[in-house]
Amino acid sequence: MNLKPATLAQIDDVITHYPVKRSATLPLLHLIQEDVGHISDEAIPWVADKLGLQPINVYEVVTFYPMFRRQPIGRRHIKVCRTLSCALVGGYKTCEAFQQEFDTGLGEISPDGEVTVEFVECLASCGTAPVVLIDDDLHEKVDVAKAQQLSAQIKSEAAKRR
Amino acid sequence: MPAPAQTRIIFQHIDEPGYTPDIACYVRNGGYEVLKQAVKRKPEELIEEVKKSGLRGRGGAGFPCGVKWGLVDRKSGKPIYLIVNADESEPGTFKDRYIIHQDPHQLIEGTMISCFANNVKQAYIYIRGEFPHGARILERAIAEARGAGLVGPNILGTNYSCEIYVHRGAGAYICGEETGLIESLEGKRAYPRIKPPYFPAVLGLYQCPTIVNNVETLCHVKYIVQHGGEAFGRIGTPGNTGTRVFCVSGHVQRPGYYEFATGTITLGQLLNDVCGGPLPGRKLKAVIPGGSSAKILKFGERFKGKRKVGAEMVDYDWGVEDVPMDFDSLGMIGTMGGSGGVIVMDDSVNMVEALANINAFYSHESCGQCTPCREGSLWMKKITTRMVHGTARTEDAALLKSVADQIPGRTICAFGEACSWPTQSFLAKFGDEFKQYPETRNAAKRNDAAALI
Numbered sequence: 381m382n383l384k385p386a387t388l389a390q391i392d393d394v395i396t397h398y399p400v401k402r403s404a405t406l407p408l409l410h411l412i413q414e415d416v417g418h419i420s421d422e423a424i425p426w427v428a429d430k431l432g433l434q435p436i437n438v439y440e441v442v443t444f445y446p447m448f449r450r451q452p453i454g455r456r457h458i459k460v461c462r463t464l465s466c467a468l469v470g471g472y473k474t475c476e477a478f479q480q481e482f483d484t485g486l487g488e489i490s491p492d493g494e495v496t497v498e499f500v501e502c503l504a505s506c507g508t509a510p511v512v513l514i515d516d517d518l519h520e521k522v523d524v525a526k527a528q529q530l531s532a533q534i535k536s537e538a539a540k541r542r
Numbered sequence: 543m544p545a546p547a548q549t550r551i552i553f554q555h556i557d558e559p560g561y562t563p564d565i566a567c568y569v570r571n572g573g574y575e576v577l578k579q580a581v582k583r584k585p586e587e588l589i590e591e592v593k594k595s596g597l598r599g600r601g602g603a604g605f606p607c608g609v610k611w612g613l614v615d616r617k618s619g620k621p622i623y624l625i626v627n628a629d630e631s632e633p634g635t636f637k638d639r640y641i642i643h644q645d646p647h648q649l650i651e652g653t654m655i656s657c658f659a660n661n662v663k664q665a666y667i668y669i670r671g672e673f674p675h676g677a678r679i680l681e682r683a684i685a686e687a688r689g690a691g692l693v694g695p696n697i698l699g700t701n702y703s704c705e706i707y708v709h710r711g712a713g714a715y716i717c718g719e720e721t722g723l724i725e726s727l728e729g730k731r732a733y734p735r736i737k738p739p740y741f742p743a744v745l746g747l748y749q750c751p752t753i754v755n756n757v758e759t760l761c762h763v764k765y766i767v768q769h770g771g772e773a774f775g776r777i778g779t780p781g782n783t784g785t786r787v788f789c790v791s792g793h794v795q796r797p798g799y800y801e802f803a804t805g806t807i808t809l810g811q812l813l814n815d816v817c818g819g820p821l822p823g824r825k826l827k828a829v830i831p832g833g834s835s836a837k838i839l840k841f842g843e844r845f846k847g848k849r850k851v852g853a854e855m856v857d858y859d860w861g862v863e864d865v866p867m868d869f870d871s872l873g874m875i876g877t878m879g880g881s882g883g884v885i886v887m888d889d890s891v892n893m894v895e896a897l898a899n900i901n902a903f904y905s906h907e908s909c910g911q912c913t914p915c916r917e918g919s920l921w922m923k924k925i926t927t928r929m930v931h932g933t934a935r936t937e938d939a940a941l942l943k944s945v946a947d948q949i950p951g952r953t954i955c956a957f958g959e960a961c962s963w964p965t966q967s968f969l970a971k972f973g974d975e976f977k978q979y980p981e982t983r984n985a986a987k988r989n990d991a992a993a994l995i
Contacts, residue, residue, distance in 0.1 A: 397707040399664075400748055405729035410671075410710055431729070444731040444909075445712035447671045459672075463633045464834060464899050464994070465791035465885055472993040501715065501903055502633040503672050506791035506883065507798045516674040
């Protein structure tokens with residue numbers, strides 16, 4: 381595993397938070413995913429070894445929790461809330477708008493590599509529906525126009541980088 | 543009758559201009575004074591205050607907090623853990639988000655008081671993975687509190703020490719169920735444990751006695767210790783004490799969060815006076831009053847029976863608008879107060895499509911441990927999705943009911959009930975809409991209807 385020194389330091393620290401090492405499974409997976417972008421094949425035995433577990437103990441956790449992914453995703457992760465309160469005020473249209481803007485399907489990497497659009501369950505901000513989580517940031521009342529505006533912003537940031 | 547004014551206890555500082563989540567702002571507003579007083583008192587006294595207050599858990603089940611604390615095994619000699627359930631994930635509920643993001647020290651103070659009262663030396667805040675900023679805000683707040691001697695070793699110069707760590711979930715709804723949460727905190731799949739024997743109060747985290755409390759509940763504890771259990775009991779109505787934060791979403795003019803003394807506001811006042819009523823040109827059709835698992839109510843239906851007011855039994859005859867928003871009244875009319883998430887639907891909504899949306903949620907979130915729930919939730923989703931996007935048949939209503947009826951009572955945790963109640967109640971209240979769906983589906987759709995599945 382080629383992890384950043386800061387990640388390794390955080391990993392060693394977080395293990396001390398628990399009387400039983402196995403409890404650090406989710407925190408370690410989060411830290412690795414934040415560093416590498418996804419949970420690779422080699423990450424599973426690495427975490428198991430670090431925590432004194434069998435690889436299956438880690439694998440069953442990775443496959444249970446929706447936030448852990450086994451494959452790389454686009455540069456930005458767009459998570460549109462699918463659940464009832466958001467759907468009632470247009471969440472499905474919002475999701476479609478993002479897919480159209482980046483010419484991509486759900487869960488795929490867009491052709492320009494910029495985004496992965498995902499439909500997720502309740503993000504717990506139902507009063508400001510429809511809501512969208514882009515990487516770590518929540519965006520509220522995202523109708524089609526706002527989805528287009530957010531997409532334009534992502535595209536312009538991408539253009540600047542090139 | 544106009545709606546009463548809000549009583550903001552927990553949300554006192556939410557959205558207050560200039561109020562920041564750092565410790566300096568919290569202390570400027572009188573923060574941590576209650577903890578300072580609390581550590582000078584006997585822990586049993588604090589538990590007694592919480593018992594006296596009648597505080598009921600704000601996570602969904604409404605179980606009395608003092609009773610929960612009273613069940614903790616204190617004789618085993620094992621350490622006692624406290625877990626803050628910040629996995630807010632019941633659709634329609636979004637109160638804890640604001641406490642965590644805007645007033646984290648209120649939660650930490652409430653948590654530390656509860657830890658001291660129960661002789662807890664280690665607490666964990668289990669926060670849902672979708673709140674990455676929330677987790678960072680809490681970690682920063684805990685570090686600030688540790689720096690000020692309010693968390694960690696020898697709190698406020700006493701012999702009492704207690705540490706708090708933040709633990710992030712990873713997108714699984716079932717982690718809101720307390721035994722599933724415990725399994726998840728132990729680093730496993732969040733498969734709920736069977737009760738008996740695994741009551742958290744006796745065999746919880748690492749098989750030690752464990753208290754799991756909701757974020758809002760712990761904030762109430764701070765208020766109770768500050769003002770006394772009796773004073774708290776005078777807010778709200780007997781059996782439904784204190785305030786309740788209602789999270790209103792869906793088809794009203796002013797969705798949002800509103801804090802009222804429990805039981806003092808009716809559903810009609812909340813939706814019409816506080817939230818501005820239906821959108822222009824629309825009519826309210828249905829409401830789910832306590833998070834998406836709560837049974838749906840249909841505008842126009844009436845509820846009759848007898849209820850206890852003081853020592854007397856009196857008749858009640860309520861429309862949906864007349865129901866007081868408290869645990870007991872909502873329970874009497876066959877639904878529940880749950881987590882306080884109120885989801886409103888107007889006449890643009892087709893109930894088959896709304897149910898299909900809910901069923902997709904539950905089939906996605908079933909942990910898969912018990913067959914009736916894993917298979918049943920999937921079948922309910924498949925049937926309702928097919929009705930909307932494929933072939934709809936008149937007999938689907940009966941089929942859905944038969945699937946839903948075979949789940950509750952046959953699963954390890956309450957998710958079995960949670961996933962079947964929507965289907966059961968939608969069919970009971972809107973059965974005709976399901977039977978007529980084969981004909982109505984292809985009839986001219988309202989152009990203001992949103993896609994739900």
